[in-house]
Amino acid sequence: MTAPAQAELLATACRLGRDKFLARAPAYDREGRFPTENYADLRDAGFLGLVIPARYGGLGVDYKGYMEISAELGRWCGATALTFNMHCATMLWSSQMADDLEMAGEQRALHESRRAGIYRKVIEDGAIFAQPFSEPNSAAAAGRAPFGTTARKVKGGWLVNGRKHFASLAGAADFYGVLCTEAKENGEADVKDTIYLAVDGVSEGFTISGEWDVLGMRATSSNNLGLVDVFVPDEHQLMPRGGYYQAARNWPHMFMTLCPTYMGIAQAAFDFTCQYLRGEVEGGPPAGSARHSPAKQLAVAEMRIKLEQARALFQCAIAEAGVNPAKDTRLRAYAAQYTVMEFANDICRLALRTCGGRAIFRNLRLEQLYRDSRCGALMLPWTPEICMERLGWESLFEAGES
Numbered sequence: 001m002t003a004p005a006q007a008e009l010l011a012t013a014c015r016l017g018r019d020k021f022l023a024r025a026p027a028y029d030r031e032g033r034f035p036t037e038n039y040a041d042l043r044d045a046g047f048l049g050l051v052i053p054a055r056y057g058g059l060g061v062d063y064k065g066y067m068e069i070s071a072e073l074g075r076w077c078g079a080t081a082l083t084f085n086m087h088c089a090t091m092l093w094s095s096q097m098a099d100d101l102e103m104a105g106e107q108r109a110l111h112e113s114r115r116a117g118i119y120r121k122v123i124e125d126g127a128i129f130a131q132p133f134s135e136p137n138s139a140a141a142a143g144r145a146p147f148g149t150t151a152r153k154v155k156g157g158w159l160v161n162g163r164k165h166f167a168s169l170a171g172a173a174d175f176y177g178v179l180c181t182e183a184k185e186n187g188e189a190d191v192k193d194t195i196y197l198a199v200d201g202v203s204e205g206f207t208i209s210g211e212w213d214v215l216g217m218r219a220t221s222s223n224n225l226g227l228v229d230v231f232v233p234d235e236h237q238l239m240p241r242g243g244y245y246q247a248a249r250n251w252p253h254m255f256m257t258l259c260p261t262y263m264g265i266a267q268a269a270f271d272f273t274c275q276y277l278r279g280e281v282e283g284g285p286p287a288g289s290a291r292h293s294p295a296k297q298l299a300v301a302e303m304r305i306k307l308e309q310a311r312a313l314f315q316c317a318i319a320e321a322g323v324n325p326a327k328d329t330r331l332r333a334y335a336a337q338y339t340v341m342e343f344a345n346d347i348c349r350l351a352l353r354t355c356g357g358r359a360i361f362r363n364l365r366l367e368q369l370y371r372d373s374r375c376g377a378l379m380l381p382w383t384p385e386i387c388m389e390r391l392g393w394e395s396l397f398e399a400g401e402s
C-alpha cells in the first residue's frame, strides 16, 4: 500500500470516529449496546475488507497500517476498535500471517481456495467475524494448555464441542473464529493440534448466553458461547492444521493487535485533558485559573511523556513486526504491549486527577475512557503479567535452556 493511500484510510478512520462514533459512544456505553450503527459506517467505507488483500477485493492494508488505523478508531470509540480488531485479526491471521507460514504446496493451495471463500463472505455479503479463543480455563488462552473446546473430524467437516467466554461481537457477528483442539481417538490433547474454525452463528447447537453488564468496554457484547455438536464444513477452516501453533510461535506480534485500541484511548484522555483545562469541553467548566497552575502543568507534562513513551515503543514494535523476529524484536513487542496497556490506564488516572472533581460527571467522556482503559490489562494472551514473565525468562534463558 502506498503512503498516500494509507494516509487517506487514516483520514477516513478519523472522520468516521470524530463525526459519528464519538457522539454515539455515551449511549452505547450507558445501555451496554453493541455499536451496530458504527459497523454500518465501517461497512460502507469498505473497512470490513481493510486487511483483506486487494486481489480478493479488500483494501490490502498490512499489519502496521492496520495497527495505526485501529489506534485512530480507538481514539473515538474504544468498544468499536476492540471488537473490530477481532474481525480484522481473523482476516490478518488467515491472510498475511498465513502467507509467512511454512506449508506444503498442496496445503497452501487448499488454504488459498478456502480463504477466498471466507473473504467473499466479507466483501460480497458484509459478513463480520468474531474471534473467541478465551475459555473458563484461562491457561489455554494464555498459551499454556490445549484449548478445551474440541473439534472432531467427520465427513465433510468438523464437530465442535465446548464453551467460550468473553466472545466480543456475540450476537452481532455472522461467524465466530473458534480455536479448538483436534479430538483424537486416544483422547490426547496437544496444542500442536489447534484447529481454527469459522462457526456460523446460525448453526444448530450454537448458543449465546450471559449478561454483559460490566465496568468498562460495555458496548463489546462479550458474552458466552456454547457449542454442542456444532457442524463446521471443511471450507470454514480458517488456517490449515498446525497453522495457529506455528503462527503463535513464529509471528508473535499477532497477539499485539489489541494494543492500538488502548493507544487510542490514551491519546483521547490526553486530548480531553488539554481541552478541558482550556475550557473547550462542551459541558465542562469555562477556562479559569486551572491551566496556570504549575501542578496541573506538571501533571499534563507527565501524561505527555507517558504518551510519547508508549507511542514510540508501539510504533517501533509494529514497524519491525514479522515472521521469526530476532530475540530483541520479540522482547520489544512484550515491552510495547505492557507499556501501552499499563500507561493507557495510568494516563486516564492522571487525567481524572488533573481535571478534577467536575470531570467525573457522566456527561463528560473522561470517566468512560477511564473505565474502558482498565480493561486493556485483562486481555490474554499478553496481559502485563504474562509480558513481564516472558521478558524476564527470555532475557535470562536461551531457547532450549531450562
Ligand SMILES: Cc1cc2nc3c(=O)[nH]c(=O)nc-3n(C[C@H](O)[C@H](O)[C@H](O)COP(=O)(O)OP(=O)(O)OC[C@H]3O[C@@H](n4cnc5c(N)ncnc54)[C@H](O)[C@@H]3O)c2cc1C
Binding pocket: 086, 131, 132, 133, 134, 135, 136, 138, 139, 141, 142, 144, 165, 166, 167, 168, 169, 216, 217, 220, 222, 375, 377, 378, 379, 380, 381, 383, 384, 385, 386
Ligand atoms: C472487554 C473484553 C473483551 C474481550 N474480548 C475477547 C474476545 O473477543 N475473544 C477472546 O478470546 N477473549 C476476549 N476477552 C477475554 C480476555 O482475553 C481474557 O481471556 C479474560 O479477560 C480473562 O479473564 P479471567 O477471569 O479468566 O482472568 P484470568 O485468566 O484469571 O486472569 C487474571 C490474571 O492472571 C494472569 N494469568 C492468567 N493465566 C495465566 C497464566 N497461565 N500464566 C500467568 N499468568 C496468568 C493474567 O495476567 C491475568 O491478568 C475479552 C476481555 C475483555 C475484558
